[in-house]
Amino acid sequence: MPIVVQKYGGSSVADVDKLQRVAEKVVASKRAGNDVVVVVSAMGKTTDQLLALAHQVDSSPPRRELDMLVSTGERVSMALLSMAIQKHGVDAISFTGSQSGIITNDRHFDARIIEVRPHRIEDELARGKVVIIAGFQGMSYKREITTLGRGGSDTTALAMAAALGAEHAEIYSDVDGVYSADPRKVEGARHLPELTYDEMQAMAEAGAKVLHAQAVEAAREARIRIHARSTFATTGRETVVRGDAGAAAGAVVGLDRLAQVRVPGADPGALLGFLQSASVRPIQLVADPSEVRFEVATGAVPDWSGVRDALEGTHGAEVADGLGAATYVGREAAAKGAEVLAAVAELGIRPRRVKVEALSAGVVVDGDRLDEVVQALHDRLVGPV
Numbered sequence: 001m002p003i004v005v006q007k008y009g010g011s012s013v014a015d016v017d018k019l020q021r022v023a024e025k026v027v028a029s030k031r032a033g034n035d036v037v038v039v040v041s042a043m044g045k046t047t048d049q050l051l052a053l054a055h056q057v058d059s060s061p062p063r064r065e066l067d068m069l070v071s072t073g074e075r076v077s078m079a080l081l082s083m084a085i086q087k088h089g090v091d092a093i094s095f096t097g098s099q100s101g102i103i104t105n106d107r108h109f110d111a112r113i114i115e116v117r118p119h120r121i122e123d124e125l126a127r128g129k130v131v132i133i134a135g136f137q138g139m140s141y142k143r144e145i146t147t148l149g150r151g152g153s154d155t156t157a158l159a160m161a162a163a164l165g166a167e168h169a170e171i172y173s174d175v176d177g178v179y180s181a182d183p184r185k186v187e188g189a190r191h192l193p194e195l196t197y198d199e200m201q202a203m204a205e206a207g208a209k210v211l212h213a214q215a216v217e218a219a220r221e222a223r224i225r226i227h228a229r230s231t232f233a234t235t236g237r238e239t240v241v242r243g244d245a246g247a248a249a250g251a252v253v254g255l256d257r258l259a260q261v262r263v264p265g266a267d268p269g270a271l272l273g274f275l276q277s278a279s280v281r282p283i284q285l286v287a288d289p290s291e292v293r294f295e296v297a298t299g300a301v302p303d304w305s306g307v308r309d310a311l312e313g314t315h316g317a318e319v320a321d322g323l324g325a326a327t328y329v330g331r332e333a334a335a336k337g338a339e340v341l342a343a344v345a346e347l348g349i350r351p352r353r354v355k356v357e358a359l360s361a362g363v364v365v366d367g368d369r370l371d372e373v374v375q376a377l378h379d380r381l382v383g384p385v
Helices: 016-031 046-057 063-070 072-087 119-126 152-164 197-206 213-222 268-277 304-313 337-346 367-381
Strands: 003-008 035-040 092-095 102-104 113-116 130-134 137-140 145-147 168-173 225-230 238-241 251-264 283-287 291-297 318-329 353-356 360-366
Touching (some): 003 152, 035 119, 063 072, 113 152, 137 152, 152 213, 197 213, 197 251, 197 318, 213 225, 251 304, 318 367, 337 367
Parallel strands (some): 003 035, 102 137
Antiparallel strands (some): 225 238
């Protein structure tokens, strides 16, 4: 039988009624003659609620304990979905990330998958069962529970699809694919029927939330098509991400909760060592004889207050918080830098940083101006539907 890997995000399993509807979709795929593997996120805002609890206890909580805490959310949804599927008369079994054979490095809260050993998954598929996997989590080679960072369930799905030899993976959420901007915030956002892996990865790295950057990287390496769809919409629209996709209209992505860091007179090696030990991934790091400059997506750093205190107190850093990045992504991005700056200038904004690369051109601005900058860039560079 062909293997189908499906991933359902938190909004798709936000309550029992939605979870029951997901179970019906899974059962239909199984009865259509497929071997079905399902990856689920935590229900609704469960992960945010668990993080909020942790921050009530400690404003800079230990990452190992965060992993122990937030990984429980997916265990709830996987067990409930297995129950719902079995109620339809279809055999199903749920597994945690570690039970599924997902092996990661030893970083907490933003671990990377280094190997997938899907033997138990293959055994249960051979017995005719639907297999449900808790997304977002794995086990390090030290046998510690780890999580894969925000959007990590996408990475679970694509890594498992590659390990099982699936030709494609279906990523379900509350939108019917990828748009040229967030349709909930930007007027005139266009639906994009297809994208290349490079375009989708550039969008994900710039802050798009539809797919996780590591997931796109895994898909590209294994040449797996990604079908991004709405869980409950009946339009049949989707976005297909593949290597030979046709030309797209371009897209504009906003990333909030960004910090710029400047460290005068820093030893780059010592500073990078600190960032690595603190599990912080710097963006756009530049080192010259007088200083080191970089940015941090603070939304991906759960203990940011402690990291910031160490940067300022120990390393003498100057930190500007509360910023945002607006980025145009497209095949003509390298020629769009002047238009990006013109659009921002018309708003009376002076960018804090400008970046132009082969697939992206963007600016960093104050966070309270981010939404209007994203809209202006979309109006100028993409245009309405």
